[in-house]
Amino acid sequence: xxxxxxxxxEKVIATARNIDSIKPLKELGAATLQLDVTAGxxxxxxxxxxxxxxxxxxxxxxxxxxxxxxxxxEEADVEKDIFRSMNTLTFGVTxxxxxxxxxxxxxxxxxxLVNSSYTAFWxxxxxxxxxxxxxxxxxxxxxTFAAEIADQDLNIRTLTVHPGHFRTNVTHPTKYDxxxxxxxxxxxxxxxxxxxVQMYGNQPGDTGKACxxxxxxxxxxxxxxxxxxxxxxxxxxxxxxxCVQETEAYLQRLKxxxxxxxxxxxxxxxxxxxxxxNLPDQSK
Numbered sequence: 001x002x003x004x005x006x007x008x009x010e011k012v013i014a015t016a017r018n019i020d021s022i023k024p025l026k027e028l029g030a031a032t033l034q035l036d037v038t039a040g041x042x043x044x045x046x047x048x049x050x051x052x053x054x055x056x057x058x059x060x061x062x063x064x065x066x067x068x069x070x071x072x073x074e075e076a077d078v079e080k081d082i083f084r085s086m087n088t089l090t091f092g093v094t095x096x097x098x099x100x101x102x103x104x105x106x107x108x109x110x111x112x113l114v115n116s117s118y119t120a121f122w123x124x125x126x127x128x129x130x131x132x133x134x135x136x137x138x139x140x141x142x143x144t145f146a147a148e149i150a151d152q153d154l155n156i157r158t159l160t161v162h163p164g165h166f167r168t169n170v171t172h173p174t175k176y177d178x179x180x181x182x183x184x185x186x187x188x189x190x191x192x193x194x195x196x197v198q199m200y201g202n203q204p205g206d207t208g209k210a211c212x213x214x215x216x217x218x219x220x221x222x223x224x225x226x227x228x229x230x231x232x233x234x235x236x237x238x239x240x241x242x243c244v245q246e247t248e249a250y251l252q253r254l255k256x257x258x259x260x261x262x263x264x265x266x267x268x269x270x271x272x273x274x275x276x277x278n279l280p281d282q283s284k
Contacts, residue, residue, distance in 0.1 A: 006030060012029075014026075014030045015034070017036045038091075040095075044092070058110075059109065063114045065088055068131045069128075070176045071127065071130065072182070073130075086134045104156050105154060112158040112159075118239040120135035120162060121246075159217060160232040160233075161217075163235040171199045171200045205235070205236040
């Protein structure tokens with residue numbers, strides 16, 4: 001993403017917990033900043049102020065910090081596993097956005113681009129519950145944020161992309177502990193071990209193409225020219241196929257259970273809620 005932006009003449013502020021890991025981007029012309037998204041709000045606010053000082057403004061915030069923790073839900077420790085995932089994937093992005101908003105309000109513009117995952121809503125992967133929950137939580141926060149600022153005369157836009165499987169290191173086998181102690185989930189751990197080995201290097205998605213599409217979507221260029229952006233968009237053929245299948249299956253479920261779903265409404269002329277609950281008469 002950073003390389004393509006620089007090639008297109010954009011200014012880039014690349015961040016990482018370990019700033020040495022992004023030295024090559026600095027050599028290509030990007031500004032670099034050490035930033036840990038799990039830091040407290042005050043520290044993140046200070047980091048955002050420092051980032052703004054580089055070029056005087058920030059127009060696009062690309063929320064990309066992520067990792068996958070593999071553990072069955074029953075055996076996932078709330079503090080060590082679930083909170084850690086939420087802290088990186090959900091809370092960190094939210095705190096940076098909160099820190100950016102005073103600047104975006106002042107310049108009356110901004111763009112939040114979120115790299116989520118199609119597993120947030122469209123696919124269920126056993127062992128990845130903490131990752132999917134954190135992504136889904138961020139998605140709903142962003143959607144709600146967009147609705148809350150819609151009528152505030154601010155040109156602040158959001159887009160959440162739901163990529164399928166792309167050729168990154170996220171599935172590198174060394175990133176996972178499949179030898180963790182388990183009482184009932186040996187099958188899932190063995191499945192996970194085999195899945196990442198089989199998938200790594202064979203993902204169908206091209207990261208370069210994905211980055212080009214995302215940049216075009218933000219800038220309104222290429223296939224996005226003249227189009228109104230949706231709140232979210234899947235990326236990749238595998239994501240598209242899964243989204244279609246899940247949507248069709250959900251629509252069929254609604255049809256199959258329509259009578260049950262619609263059977264819970266208050267019937268006109270029946271007892272009102274207050275009477276059913278024996279609530280006091282508020283008119284007295």
